[in-house]
């Protein structure tokens with residue numbers, strides 16, 4: 325009989341998962357995914373179960389990386405919360421399997437994995453697509469993803485200025501007080517993004533908050549929110565004027581309101597750029613539309629489990 329699964333708590337995952345280890349593994353996984361070779365990576369578009377009563381969804385995100393023999397699924401509930409709500413907008417658990425025997429080896433917190441792997445993928449997009457001399461970073465939203473994005477972007481790049489906007493100024497101020505480095509708080513999106521080289525949108529919005537007329541030509545936008553076909557964070561002008569990159573084409577055309585409703589064309593997957601089969605148009609205005617993928621959770625879970633075993 326198989327051993328019962330180990331339980332890896334949120335604080336342990338936090339201590340075990342580091343961007344310097346995670347980023348290279350995510351790059352490899354994204355590259356393999358974009359080769360469209362199902363002998364390497366099996367990842368169906370996530371299944372979502374609506375929780376209408378609570379304005380949310382349960383997402384099921386299985387993935388199998390064949391050569392690495394990583395079988396994993398994340399179970400994630402996400403919600404549209406009213407301003408001022410104290411309930412969490414994302415709750416996630418990750419299950420790592422023994423692919424041969426079929427048992428669950430580890431059950432681990434998925435919130436830190438979700439926060440870190442999403443931010444790490446946005447950092448990969450910025451590394452490939454942001455203007456060569458990027459000085460100003462603006463973060464729209466001031467929640468969990470805002471903080472993980474702040475952390476990895478300031479760890480990986482050297483911005484001269486970091487700005488934050490949130491729909492409630494107090495939240496943006498609290499965010500700015502919680503960060504290691506200096507962050508300026510802005511009251512309007514238009515002012516916050518004026519002249520920004522890199523803009524990260526990490527809001528729970530379902531209507532556009534970022535408008536193309538405000539975005540500096542050549543800027544890079546990592547758009548992380550709006551993960552349903554009828555939710556938006558970016559307006560049509562921005563979606564149509566930018567070169568649009570995605571994590572998964574299949575996921576983007578099924579789930580991204582910004583892509584579906586604007587009619588924007590997807591130029592490339594990040595993995596295609598990493599593989600050298602599509603170019604990184606750094607001098608153009610670029611949008612990376614992130615939706616999140618099971619393979620990102622799978623490589624993160626494997627890393628956490630390896631580090632956990634080293635310590636036990």
Ligand SMILES: NC(=O)c1ccc[n+]([C@@H]2O[C@H](COP(=O)([O-])OP(=O)(O)OC[C@H]3O[C@@H](n4cnc5c(N)ncnc54)[C@H](O)[C@@H]3O)[C@@H](O)[C@H]2O)c1
Nearest residue numbers: 413442465466467468469526527528529549550614615616
């Ligand atoms: N692409 C991915 O892989 C991925 C992964 C996880 C989360 N997400 C998405 O990222 C977004 C942020 O997640 P989080 O965990 O930081 O959430 P959070 O609840 O911690 O923070 C959300 C932030 O958005 C703001 N916000 C909420 N509704 C808004 C609105 N209508 N207009 C403007 N601002 C609004 C909140 O005030 C808060 O600052 C969510 O949309 C979430 O679904 C994407």
Ligand SMILES: O=C(O)[C@@H]1CCCCN1
Nearest residue numbers: 400402438551615616617
């Ligand atoms: O890929 C993810 O983990 C997230 C969960 C919440 C909704 C958006 N995508």
